[in-house]
Amino acid sequence: GENVEQHPSTLSVQEGDSAVIKCTYSDSASNYFPWYKQELGKRPQLIIDIRSNVGEKKDQRIAVTLNKTAKHFSLHITETQPEDSAVYFCAARLSGGYNKLIFGAGTRLAVHP
Amino acid sequence: GAVVSQHPSRVICKSGTSVKIECRSLDFQATTMFWYRQFPKQSLMLMATSNEGSKATYEQGVEKDKFLINHASLTLSTLTVTSAHPEDSSFYICSARVRGLRGGTGELFFGEGSRLTVL
Numbered sequence: 750g751e752n753v754e755q756h757p758s759t760l761s762v763q764e765g766d767s768a769v770i771k772c773t774y775s776d777s778a779s780n781y782f783p784w785y786k787q788e789l790g791k792r793p794q795l796i797i798d799i800r801s802n803v804g805e806k807k808d809q810r811i812a813v814t815l816n817k818t819a820k821h822f823s824l825h826i827t828e829t830q831p832e833d834s835a836v837y838f839c840a841a842r843l844s845g846g847y848n849k850l851i852f853g854a855g856t857r858l859a860v861h862p
Numbered sequence: 863g864a865v866v867s868q869h870p871s872r873v874i875c876k877s878g879t880s881v882k883i884e885c886r887s888l889d890f891q892a893t894t895m896f897w898y899r900q901f902p903k904q905s906l907m908l909m910a911t912s913n914e915g916s917k918a919t920y921e922q923g924v925e926k927d928k929f930l931i932n933h934a935s936l937t938l939s940t941l942t943v944t945s946a947h948p949e950d951s952s953f954y955i956c957s958a959r960v961r962g963l964r965g966g967t968g969e970l971f972f973g974e975g976s977r978l979t980v981l
Contacts, residue, residue: 750922783969783970790975790977791974791975792955792972792973792974792975793906793955793972794972795969795970795971798969838905838906847894847896847911847913847919848959849896849908849911850896850908850957850970851908852898852905852906852907852908853905854904854905855904855905857903
């Protein structure tokens, strides 16, 4: 079936550094790619998303890039802060049917003061 | 953003009993809701797609007789874990997609999740 691969599984950075998380997807017809942040025991929260007709999108310290040819998209967090520590999930919306959202395995980001 | 409410947030039950989890869209109508399952330190695994007024669509490997889904109205979907066993212990999260909001991005909004512990 269709899947989304996410790397790395864990990421540790110093406060102020940048963090990059990468995902690849298999469904070439996917057209919507959100990123979610999940704190321990809480619901996933959308932090940024990108559609397939755009190559890059930025929202303050967060940016996402998309390479449709390579079926690859990445999350970039600059000037990381301790409160950025959480698990981040990428996702891809499958084409057809009910436009299901398939998630990557998640990246546990730790930002150290 | 749109609000999705899930209840209960935590439930502990004995093995063999059934547990019902409710998922409500509070300020919008959701013709489609999605049920996910999340084991500790793992990703969200799609279990089924809940469709208002029709049968749910289950993902491969998910037992439809074990996980009963009912989407009786445009604002409520329920997941019933029947004859629960310890291996069913997990975090169950529902989500709903809002059509037309934010220019029709189809953004998913998640409920708070329900942590099920089967003794």
